[in-house]
Amino acid sequence: MSATPLLSIKNIEVIYEQVILAVKNISLEVAANSVVSLLGANGSGKSTTLKAISGLVHAQRGEIADGQIEYLGEVVNHSAPHRLVKQGLVQVLEGRHCFQHLSVEENLLTGGYIHRPSKAKLNAQLDNIYGYFPRLKKIRKSLAGYTSGGEQQMVAIGRALMSDPKLVLLDEPSMGLAPQIVEEIFEIIKNLRDNHGVSFLVAEQNAAVALRYTDYAYVLENGTISDEGTAQKINQSGELLASYLGR
Amino acid sequence: MSFFFEVLVGGLLAGVMYSLVAIGFVLIYKASGVFNFAQGSMVLFSALTFVSLLERSYPFWLAFVLTLLIMLVLAWVIERWVLRKLVNRSPITLFMATLGLSYIIEGLAQSLWGAQVHGLDLGINDEPFEVLGLLLSQFDLFASAVAGSLVIILSLFFNKTRTGIALRAVADDPLAALAVGINLQRLWLIVWGVAGFVGLVAGLLWGARLGVQFSLSLVVLKALPVLIIGGFTSITGCIVGGLIIGASEKLAEIFIGPYLGGGIENWFPYVLAMLFLLVRPAGLFGERQIERV
Numbered sequence: 026m027s028a029t030p031l032l033s034i035k036n037i038e039v040i041y042e043q044v045i046l047a048v049k050n051i052s053l054e055v056a057a058n059s060v061v062s063l064l065g066a067n068g069s070g071k072s073t074t075l076k077a078i079s080g081l082v083h084a085q086r087g088e089i090a091d092g093q094i095e096y097l098g099e100v101v102n103h104s105a106p107h108r109l110v111k112q113g114l115v116q117v118l119e120g121r122h123c124f125q126h127l128s129v130e131e132n133l134l135t136g137g138y139i140h141r142p143s144k145a146k147l148n149a150q151l152d153n154i155y156g157y158f159p160r161l162k163k164i165r166k167s168l169a170g171y172t173s174g175g176e177q178q179m180v181a182i183g184r185a186l187m188s189d190p191k192l193v194l195l196d197e198p199s200m201g202l203a204p205q206i207v208e209e210i211f212e213i214i215k216n217l218r219d220n221h222g223v224s225f226l227v228a229e230q231n232a233a234v235a236l237r238y239t240d241y242a243y244v245l246e247n248g249t250i251s252d253e254g255t256a257q258k259i260n261q262s263g264e265l266l267a268s269y270l271g272r
Numbered sequence: 273m274s275f276f277f278e279v280l281v282g283g284l285l286a287g288v289m290y291s292l293v294a295i296g297f298v299l300i301y302k303a304s305g306v307f308n309f310a311q312g313s314m315v316l317f318s319a320l321t322f323v324s325l326l327e328r329s330y331p332f333w334l335a336f337v338l339t340l341l342i343m344l345v346l347a348w349v350i351e352r353w354v355l356r357k358l359v360n361r362s363p364i365t366l367f368m369a370t371l372g373l374s375y376i377i378e379g380l381a382q383s384l385w386g387a388q389v390h391g392l393d394l395g396i397n398d399e400p401f402e403v404l405g406l407l408l409s410q411f412d413l414f415a416s417a418v419a420g421s422l423v424i425i426l427s428l429f430f431n432k433t434r435t436g437i438a439l440r441a442v443a444d445d446p447l448a449a450l451a452v453g454i455n456l457q458r459l460w461l462i463v464w465g466v467a468g469f470v471g472l473v474a475g476l477l478w479g480a481r482l483g484v485q486f487s488l489s490l491v492v493l494k495a496l497p498v499l500i501i502g503g504f505t506s507i508t509g510c511i512v513g514g515l516i517i518g519a520s521e522k523l524a525e526i527f528i529g530p531y532l533g534g535g536i537e538n539w540f541p542y543v544l545a546m547l548f549l550l551v552r553p554a555g556l557f558g559e560r561q562i563e564r565v
Contacts, residue, residue, distance in 0.1 A: 106453065110452065124441045131440075138454070
């Protein structure tokens with residue numbers, strides 16, 4: 026990987042409610058302009074790792090008990106989520122978490138407020154998002170709660186992109202979606218990496234799809250990293266399969 | 273027939289006074305999904321502070337500004353020492369916290385300013401005058417005008433401004449709001465501040481009518497049926513709910529009351545609210561739960 030990674034995590038340990046150990050000894054790096062995936066079964070600690078990075082873990086009574094998270098060369102263990110978003114690090118939550126009673130467009134707008142843009146800038150940003158997800162433009166006035174699962178995932182990703190991020194933490198984008206939609210979403214991720222310099226750290230159970238779009242992958246098992254490597258290497262070693270099936 | 277209309281209009285105008293109190297609830301509910309039990313104490317606290325400043329011969333406008341500042345400080349203290357510790361807890365936990373707060377604020381108000389009844393004169397003549405053959409109260413008309421402008425301003429605020437949309441986002445899903453970079457602490461401060469302001473306005477109008485005293489905090493009980501009928505999430509609903517409650521309780525008192533021995537306007541709104549709960553639990557304008565299948 027390149028010399029100055031966008032994100033670098035060293036040996037972090039996350040504890041919930043002061044007693045529940047969720048992950049330990051997690052170290053990983055995300056280089057600029059890359060898609061890195063975090064693979065693993067249910068409960069292996071993917072979401073916790075992402076929330077530790079974005080600072081959301083603090084809102085759920087978790088804490089980073091050990092280790093260090095560096096973003097853009099700065100330690101961000103205790104940064105509030107809105108500060109990180111301002112610096113270009115944003116998370117898309119597992120299960121989409123759209124604002125159900127807001128329209129699709131209002132959902133997107135909420136993501137764009139962080140830099141206090143002018144009205145023209147905000148609208149330009151909105152047009153960008155509609156460029157990535159043309160479908161959203163057609164349903165922009167509908168309440169997000171009434172749109173389909175795929176559309177909600179697009180809203181959630183589009184909302185995060187409104188803040189003009191450098192790094193997006195994407196938690197289970199494929200969850201509950203038709204294979205075709207999943208493919209569509211990963212194509213957009215690839216496009217953003219190739220043409221807009223956005224990097225992604227994607228937590229996925231669906232390793233088959235994720236690996237096809239991934240530059241580098243980490244395999245999580247029971248809260249620690251059990252394997253890592255390029256997509257090709259992960260595909261060849263049996264570690265991934267073993268981590269899903271148990272041994 | 274003109275008697276009927278006089279009762280109806282009188283009731284509608286009285287209903288607006290309930291709406292004023294209900295708006296404070298809706299504000300906080302919309303921004304944090306919490307029923308703020310302390311709203312009544314905030315009404316009492318603000319009115320008591322205002323009156324006490326007046327009695328210490330501060331001019332009207334200065335007393336108003338000072339009270340508003342005090343309400344903002346109160347909002348800051350509540351955010352800093354209560355809400356911030358409870359981010360992402362379940363709504364019932366937050367509700368219990370506001371229940372506790374209501375006692376603290378009430379106690380604080382009375383230990384600061386004493387428990388005696390204060391009169392409050394807003395300088396509005398309350399002599400009834402005649403419009404189209406109906407006798408109307410000038411004070412009620414003034415209250416309606418105030419409530420009407422509040423509703424218009426707040427509706428614009430929630431639907432058109434960035435802060436307003438962000439507030440609705442927080443009410444919908446606090447965790448997601450955090451994730452997109454919304455500063456929860458700042459927003460809560462704003463909304464409790466605005467609720468304090470609305471509480472002050474309600475406190476002044478109600479205080480002028482009933483006298484500023486402890487029982488002012490019980491006015492909120494009348495806001496409950498208003499909220500149930502109008503819906504907890506709609507400011508327009510507050511007004512419509514208030515009008516329905518005001519009109520129906522006065523009409524019921526006059527036209528059904530004699531058959532039941534009178535005094536029914538005290539409980540009629542609650543019965544009406546219960547019927548609404550059976551038919552339309554989200555209220556007339558409330559957001560319904562969205563469930564996808």
